[in-house]
Amino acid sequence: MVLTIDAGNTKTKWALFDASGNICHQNACLNAEITTAKLLPDTLNCTQIIISNVAGAQHAELLQQRISLYTATITWVTASKQAAEVVNNYATPASLGTDRWAALIAAWHLHHATCVVVNAGTATTIDAIIHREDAGRSYGEFIGGMILSGIELMQTSLGAATAQLPKTVALADQKTVITPLANNTSDAIYSGAIHATLGAITQMLQAVEQQNQTPKLIISGGNAGVIQQALTQQDSTYSLIEHSKKTVTIVDNLVLQGLYLLAQPAIHTTS
Numbered sequence: 001m002v003l004t005i006d007a008g009n010t011k012t013k014w015a016l017f018d019a020s021g022n023i024c025h026q027n028a029c030l031n032a033e034i035t036t037a038k039l040l041p042d043t044l045n046c047t048q049i050i051i052s053n054v055a056g057a058q059h060a061e062l063l064q065q066r067i068s069l070y071t072a073t074i075t076w077v078t079a080s081k082q083a084a085e086v087v088n089n090y091a092t093p094a095s096l097g098t099d100r101w102a103a104l105i106a107a108w109h110l111h112h113a114t115c116v117v118v119n120a121g122t123a124t125t126i127d128a129i130i131h132r133e134d135a136g137r138s139y140g141e142f143i144g145g146m147i148l149s150g151i152e153l154m155q156t157s158l159g160a161a162t163a164q165l166p167k168t169v170a171l172a173d174q175k176t177v178i179t180p181l182a183n184n185t186s187d188a189i190y191s192g193a194i195h196a197t198l199g200a201i202t203q204m205l206q207a208v209e210q211q212n213q214t215p216k217l218i219i220s221g222g223n224a225g226v227i228q229q230a231l232t233q234q235d236s237t238y239s240l241i242e243h244s245k246k247t248v249t250i251v252d253n254l255v256l257q258g259l260y261l262l263a264q265p266a267i268h269t270t271s
Helices: 057-067 098-111 151-161 185-209 224-233 239-247 254-262
Strands: 002-007 011-017 023-030 048-053 073-076 086-088 115-120 123-134 137-149 216-220 248-250
Touching (some): 098 216, 115 254
Parallel strands (some): 002 048
Antiparallel strands (some): 115 123
């Protein structure tokens, strides 16, 4: 069985996949809690561990201590020029965040189609993968993306940098209506964070449309639900936004799914 680990900016998430590619165990913890986290119940074990770590070298050392309990082949993922039917067009392929790389691979294998991939956590990443064909071979081409502060981080950074704005954060699951015409300061800050995120997604959808492609929209991460809700509420004459409301897919643990795919020898992988 394959244990996949996604060490993000705030949390570390993991999932154990069985031989059929189904998740048989999953959990998460704050990064600060990794030293006491139990990755697997005593009844389960793994033969392979594959890790995406964007939390830094110190967290990698702590993770190494936890996984040393298992007799397994260990792979620390780095982004490559090509892997699992996806071509990476980053100027320096290895500098692409491993979480973004794994998410792109999972997105491609979910639809085998042009996608805009949104990972909405502490940071929000918005990436484009285009469907290509060459000599009858179908593959995905990552053409670029954006990184912006996540919805909570936008609010906290604004509060930290200003004297009179509130320091509190409105969490996504505490709001049901998102309007640009907020009538109090707290809602105005939250609305600004939401609509800044929607604007970035809209810009990416437009950029992909200019490639003569109509993308599917895949959203993952802790704020996926509120972004989907906000897209549904958005009143727009832009046809692609209307299209995306109907084709949006929410995927839990997109990075972990991509890591599992990267661990499969049957999927051709090239550095």
